[in-house]
Amino acid sequence: MSKPYYDAADLRKFGKITEWSEELGTKFFDYYGKVFEEGALTAREKSLIALAVAHTEQCPYCIDAYTKDTLQRGITKEQMMEAIHVGAAIKSGATLVHGVQMMNKVNKLDG
Amino acid sequence: MATKSLKKLGNNLAQSNKQLEILSNGIFKSGKLPTFKDKISETSQFPIKAKKLEILQINVGYMCNQVCDHCHVDAGPDRKEIMTRDTMRQCLEVIKNSGAHTLDLTGGAPEMNPDFRWFVEEASKVGITDFIVRSNLTIIRANKKYYDLPEFFKKHNVHVVSSMPHWTRGKTDKQRGDGVFDKSIKALQELNAVGYGMPGSDLRLDLVYNPSGAFLPGDQVAMEKDFKKALMDDFGIEFHNLFAITNLPIARFLDYLIASENYEDYMYSLVEAYNPAAVENVMCTNTLSISWDGYLFDCDFNQMLELPVNSKSRHISEFNEELLEGRNIVISQHCYGCTAGAGSSCQGVVA
Known part of the structure; x- marks a missing residue:
């Protein structure tokens, strides 16, 4: 592999997706912007949710973007790490809860 | 944590022309990013012109604890x-005769100037509306001879503006040195004790937040809310307002950006966050900065870059308010720091 699949500088070009599909791209960015506005949840809470989801989605661009965003909001590294653990707990819980399905199947086949 | 200035270390970046070289070359020379002049020209805001003088900011010396x-x-x-x-x-002559309503003393730690108290006493007699001293807080606890500063400030109705990078010990000490957080908290409590920062009090106490690394400040109102809650819950501290200030890419912050390989990304962040509305209200349009040796600058940053005012009136001894009004502000790429997002000034956001 001569070049990596991900380039950190590509994040700056994200807006360019509208060039090949203006209406959908614009609608997406409008929606995106609206989602992160202060609402029933604070912008700070939304930023922490985004940071956790960025990790569960394993999106390097999102991790860069929301690490910076949470820092800008004065969120501490301990808070950031706890948020990621919330994502990780759900991810591992989602894996393990399927263990019940496995147990059900074992019990049926070999009970 | 640094213990010596770049100047003392003989670092290249202690020279203002080296800093200006960096800010003019690289990504700005290659055209990857527009120069500040080109950017403000897009919205017909070049040249930026000084309006009526409102704030005199005097740097009484670069010495600091x-x-x-x-x-x-x-x-x-x-x-x-x-x-x-x-x-x-x-x-003092200029303060008496100028139309400025605000006097803003800064440094270094202004309190370390041996004539600081004399100057405050004399200046407070002139009857300026808002008399600011930018205190780093720890100076109040640095030596016995400074312990009475809260009372001294109160006596002269000084408006205290203090740096406080975070409400946690870890982030504060990382930026400002070990033990700074605890000393700052103690100093804030002492200021509160004489009436500073209390709700409804005329003794103004404002805090300045600037980011601890290569990122921009968050929303000033939201940060103020977080600061107030944390400082009250943890230490029973009150203050009036929080000013969120962007770090400008000069001197030690520029050195840090380059050493940590954050310089280009940081400049991209500043340019991407460029806000023409902030250009309208940048502080250089109503402020004059005076250096320790009496020279005039558009702002404290230009003072450090040794970019003098574009006027025949260049020194306090030949101060001429009429000549200075309407002058073209001297700009370079560091100016993006004052126009990013909601803008930034010594009084916080501007847009």
Whole structure:
């Protein structure tokens, strides 16, 4: 592999997706912007949710973007790490809860 | 954590022309990013012109008891540039005769100037509306001779503006040095005890937040809310307002950006966050900065870059308010720091 699949500088070009599909791209960015506005949840809470989801989605661009965003909001590294653990707990819980399905199947086949 | 100034270390970036070279070359020379001049020209805002003078900011010396990582002054205990009483006398004449409503003393730690108290006493007699001293807080606890500063400030109705990078010990000490957080908390409690920062009090106490690393400040109102809650819950501390200030890419912060390989990304962040509405209200349009040796600058940052005012009136001894009004502001790429997002000034956001 001569070049990596991900380039950190590509994040700056994200807006360019509208060039090949203006209406959908614009609608997406409008929606995106609206989602992160202060609402029933604070912008700070939304930023922490985004940071956790960025990790569960394993999106390097999102991790860069929301690490910076949470820092800008004065969120501490301990808070950031706890948020990621919330994502990780759900991810591992989602894996393990399927263990019940496995147990059900074992019990049926070999009970 | 730094213990010496770039100047003392003989670092290249202690020279203002080296800093300006970096800010003009690289991504700006290659055209990857527009220069500040080109950017403000897009919205017909070049040249920026000085309006009526409202704020006189006097830097009484670069000596400081701290050596903060981000310091745009490159201040520290080893800096010997100190304003003399003669220059202070010239400043007092200007304060008396100018239309400025705000006097803003800064440094270094202004309190370390041996004539600081004399100057405050004399200046407070002139009857200026808002008399600010930018205190780093720890100076109040640095030595017995400073312990009475809260009472001294109160006596002269000084408006205290203090740096406080975070409400947690870890983030504060990382930027400003070990033990700074605890001393700052103690100093804030002492200021509260004499009436500073209390709800409804005329004794104004405002805090300045600037980011601890290569990122921009968050929303000023939201940050103020977080600061107020944390400082009250943890230490019972009250203050009036929080000013969120962007770190400008000069001096020690520029050195940090380059050493940590954040320089280009940081400049991209500033340019991407460019806000033409902030250009309308940048502080250089109503402020004059006076250096320890009496020279005039558009702002404290230009003072550190040794970019003098574009006027025939260049020194406090030849101060001419009429000549200075309407002058073209001297700009370079560091100016993006004052126009990013909601803008930034010594009084916080501007847009």
